[in-house]
Amino acid sequence: MIRVQQRVFDVGDEQRALLEARRDIGAVVSFTGLVRDFNERPEVQALTLEHYPGMTEAALGDIVEQAQSRWPLQGVTLIHRIGRLAPADPIVLVVVASAHRRAAFEACDFIMDYLKTRAPFWKKEHTASGDYWVSERDGDHDAARRWEMSS
């Protein structure tokens, strides 16, 4: 299940929904990304997430499909928020369910690495000293490349 939305999500609700009526799932891993109050500059007051509707959903769908082809997964929930968010607000949620923990851990990690480098979202941070667009990080690309080498 993939959703792009402005409203907040609840990790517990999403995980329960994914596991509901299932008895074949042995492991569930969830990752939540939050807004920090410091980034390239201190005192981040808010951030605005822009995306490219249509392509966003397609890109996220493709990433989840790739994860499903690499690991035996019983279910994936991927939620990304858009619009204006404040520090401590959750931005992104990945919940991965599998029969065994290793696949769930790795697939969750993989989905976040690919989302960071492939899904068309852009962050603009609003700070005490003005607004700026967040720039890409080399570390994110290095992280995503790990999965290419091992495949």
Added chain:
Amino acid sequence: MPLTNPSLTHLNARGEAHMVDVADKPESRREASASGLIRMQPETLALLAEGGLPKGDVLATARIAGIQAAKRTHELIPLCHALALSKVAIDFELDEPESCVHVTATCRLNGRTGVEMEALTAVSVACLTLYDMCKAVDKGMEIGAIHLDTKTGGKSGDYRREEARGERAVTPSFIESAASPIVTGEGASGEVSVGQRGDIAAPCIRVKCLAELRERLGVGDVTVPVDRLASSDVAGLKTALKALDARFEGLDQGRVLCAVNQVMAGDATPLTDNDEVAFFPPVTGG
């Protein structure tokens, strides 16, 4: 409204339907605004307001649908001419007390025929799209009160609907037709973009600049006629854009990514009529 000699212009002397020959009419600046509304359950309106509907960003989608519909009016209404609209603006007003969404469309062009059918079509289709986007949670929604508000230019003169009910003053924010910035976030609606309209009948490539690139270049959406492209690929499009406007030199500054029809692409990706090409900076989500 000066209705001195009302007659049905779409009927000829024998009472048969015909398309009015507008070749000899002088060109003038034409503008029309229409509005309508869709009533829904208060809970549906609340979900819509907070972006909680299963199909996603409802208003952004309905806005695009309305703009697209205005441009295709001639395909739907038999005796309408195909018009090269210069502006289409769609606005939404969420009305909690009335539990409805008011939809307003304004169309403009310099031409020989009026644009009221385009404005009415845009409102209708935007309302239908709102219905489609929300029907999962509310099947009882009702579309209504679709009507022309104002019309200016042309031989029949200006028209302004009597402000009978509701004194809502709607000031639609203009965005270029073909130029609907698909941006979600703060201050997204009505964002002005600078567009270069090609002849609507000629094959065109629709270009979008997103996020930081849009702000750096000061350009949101542009339509480029296919025959302006030196080569029918992304590289050819970039060359044509730079020839069109020096601001596009910025496409070569820093890392700029490209998607064709919402799939990642490169300079060698071929382009054809009506392709959507987006340029944007490296992504920073998550």
